[in-house]
Amino acid sequence: MTLERYSRQILFPGVGEAGQRKIRQATVGLLGLGALGSTLADLMTRSGVGRLVAVDRDIVEPSNLHRQTLYTQADADAGLPKAVAARKRLREINPDVDIECLSLDLGPDNALDVFEECDLILDGADGFETRYLLNDVAIHLGIPWIYGACVAARGMTATIIPGATPCLTCLFPEPPPPGSQETCETGGVIPPVATLVASLQATEALKLLVGDRPSLRRGLLSIELWPFRTVLIGESALPSPDCPACQGRKLRFLAGSAESRSARLCGRNVVQIVPREPLGRSLRELAPRLESLGRVRTMEGVLHLEIDGLTLTLFPDGRALVRGTDDPGRARGLYSRLFGS
Ligand SMILES: [Zn+2]
The missing domain is CATH 3.30.310.10 (TATA-Binding Protein)
Incomplete structure (x- = not known):
């Protein structure tokens, strides 16, 4: 690995050479290679992580192209699995990184196998339930994960460290009923909100990878871009003492007993x-x-x-x-x- 590629990142005092070495040694998991996932995979690959393990079950479709920045018209014309198209593109961006893109539907039966070697997991999922599964996986493995979501011009993100911060179940005890929330399919989405939320997630990931936990952003950040408004809640919140997931370690989604679909x-x-x-x-x-x-x-x-x-x-x-x-x-x-x- 040549450090020249990372010289501008190393010059930044928050990273430095020691930080870059830690980034290089890290394995980062990523759930979803859609809008958030494209930017997350791109930024992690360019930052020079050692290994990226990404999972997605979909194929590239024309309606993805306005916001899913890894893909081209040719990928959509060929109907390539996102995992295949993403791997090719990411390898071109940075051959230093060991890129593993898996075309599969993440579920309780395979989630631990996929992410067991990861130092942290990034959330680019498109459904609520997979996020609860991810929450369970992170608690089980004792690793941080970084929640991210966007629809229309709204985004949300939180850095979740099991045992140290509220987990997803502490924040929202149950997933919302199906159909009650807008999705990108029904409410639309503008590209900048996806790249913005993913960039916020990637920044927190870098802080975690270099070991600078005091600099992490605490709390649940909500951003509305159109018109512009931000809300940060729960900056000093701790895990909920009666949370069944992170405190009681009843990991329903990982056990498969809560799987709705x-x-x-x-x-x-x-x-x-x-x-x-x-x-x-x-x-x-x-x-x-x-x-x-x-x-x-x-x-x-x-x-x-x-x-x-x-x-x-x-x-x-x-x-x-x-x-x-x-x-x-x-x-x-x-x-x-x-x-x-
Ligand atoms: Zn919890």
């Missing part, structure tokens, strides 16, 4: 998704929000949406049938993008 193949090219909780909104409320995405029909008390070559049939209790794929991960990914669960 049980998805299984039922018949040829049909996957059924059964959420743990009912929908947070009625089909009548959801229909207009889905109309910009594909053809929506509501009949006989169910909603049909044609999207990305798939037909999603949604029942009032939140159960869904996704026709046109035999891949439960793809169906779960679609459900998660639409309803945030």
Whole structure:
């Protein structure tokens, strides 16, 4: 490794040569290679981490390109898995870094294997439930993770150190019901909010990697870019003494007992998704929000949406049938993008 590549970063007193060596020795995990994940992977790779382990289950689609900065038109035309396209691009950016991009649907069965060697995990997930799984994984492994989320022109981030700061369950005891929150599919998103939130996450990651914990930003930061407003809450908050996850170590999402989106193949090219909780909104409320995405029909008390070559049939209790794929991960990914669960 030539240090010349990192000379401007080493000149910054917060990093220095000793810090750069620590960055070089680190393994960083990343969940999601979408909008946040693109910028996170790019910044970690350019910063010269030793190894990056990134996971994503989706393929590159044209509607990703305005904000997912790792990908090109050619990647979308070829329908490449994000993990494949990202690995190629990241290798071109910095061949010093050991890049491992896995095309898989992170779940309780594989999450520990994926992240067990990581020093910290960055959150670029697109659904709430995977974040609770990530929270459980970080508590189990005793490593920090950096929460990040964005939709429309809003973003949120928090640095979570199990035992030292509130964890995700301390902050929000339960994931929101499916469909109750906007997602990038239903509420849209502007690119700068994603790159901004990811940049904030990457900065905290660098502080952790060089071992400068006193400089970490504490609390949950909310940013609204349009119009501009920031709110920082819980700067001096400690873990909640009765948190079942970080204090009681009941890791429901890692144990699989809380997994809401049980998805299984039922018949040829049909996957059924059964959420743990009912929908947070009625089909009548959801229909207009889905109309910009594909053809929506509501009949006989169910909603049909044609999207990305798939037909999603949604029942009032939140159960869904996704026709046109035999891949439960793809169906779960679609459900998660639409309803945030
Ligand atoms: Zn907690």
